[in-house]
Amino acid sequence: MKCKNIRELLSTYIDDELSQADARAVEKHLRDCAACAEALTNLNQVVDIVADIPPVTMSEASAQRLEAAIEARLSPANKPMKTEEKTPWWKWFATPAFGAIAASAAVLAIAVVLTSPSLKTNVQQREMLSAPSAVEEKAAETEMGGTERMERSASITRAEINLLAEELSNQNPPAPKSDDGKTKNSDKTQADPEPDQSNQIGADEAATIAAGKKQIKLISSTINTFEGQEAWIVAFEVRDAGNKIRRFQVAAVSLSGRLLYLAN
């Protein structure tokens, strides 16, 4: 065999994956050809160097984020919502992995959103909030077959996030004030004792939420492309100290857990 043919076999020869005949031919050639013998030495060096690359391991913080994300997903609270909630979901926001926690959210609210006539067409056309189960099924069909995986994330804009928040709040108006003995001004549309602070959450308050200090409940999440990156679009309830729902909010959170946008 010529040197060129031998060179092509050397890599496989190193791994002992040549046929016996080829292996013998290589060995015979190597005895007489210093150039090919040197090529083999060089290849072996590369193999040794690559094998010697020190292993990389996840940082402790990263491993914790991973664990939190998985635990949250595995949590019984992630099962379809019952009438009473046993798990204080808002507590999950006490972990640093806001995005990871977002990943854990149940998807029930999507059904709520989809019942809204004004959003329905929009949602279905753009697959803005494609129900994860259906999407995952489709991805599952194709992925292992080696064909193109279905793109999971449709894009979503700030305006659409605002619209979602509005729709959610319209469909799920805050529960009427309970009869706590005091008579409120019934002529005012907003009988909220502290309307300005509680009705809207800004960036500062989002940080408070992330720190677990505000009672909120995550009700929906999905992955979309938001302003050029993949992001969780999360919907959640904001509750007051008496555990009454104040309003619904929708936010875009990066996969690494950074708050990108909060509906206004």
Add this chain to the structure above:
Amino acid sequence: MAYDVLNDRELIDKYLAGETAAFSELVKRHQNPIYSLAFRVVGRAEEAEDLTQEIFIRLLDKVSMWRGEAKFSTWLYRLALNHCRDHLRRRRPETVEVNESLPSTGPDPAKGAETREVRQFIEAAMMELPIDFRAVIYLRDYAGFSYNEIASILEIELGTVKSRLARARSSLAGALGALRGASRSDREQIDTPGHLRG
């Protein structure tokens, strides 16, 4: 329940039967190899961490599809590599500054500085290879998979495994030769191999 004594099949069966803690053990067992794979494929620690998380979250839904015809780790690597590949496809094109993104591996008392330099050069040269070549050399020489397993992970023919591996290795050998030649002649600038690109 001591989950750590169970094999992957047993863990998965338990998870599918509703024992969620079995899945957590599965994650712990495979998180570093998958992170390592993601890191070697994308070249950036932070991205690799995000990818690892995404991969295991996807695994939650997909693990029931593992039928056991391939080893679980082989199957998981395939899932992970597909995910990494999708990620790279979506990533905005930009220059990858390999040297900056490689994490410091700390002092290596057993080896001299020169060896470490050579190794870092090879790591950088690997990042310059197209992903299919990078993956095959990683899977074989770093992760130690067999040719058959690599064929299964990458969903390519055995012959393709051999030829890609041969080309990837000889490309790196060429780069190594150039490095040594350069240090002998005291040149400053080293180019990583470019002839496999595109």
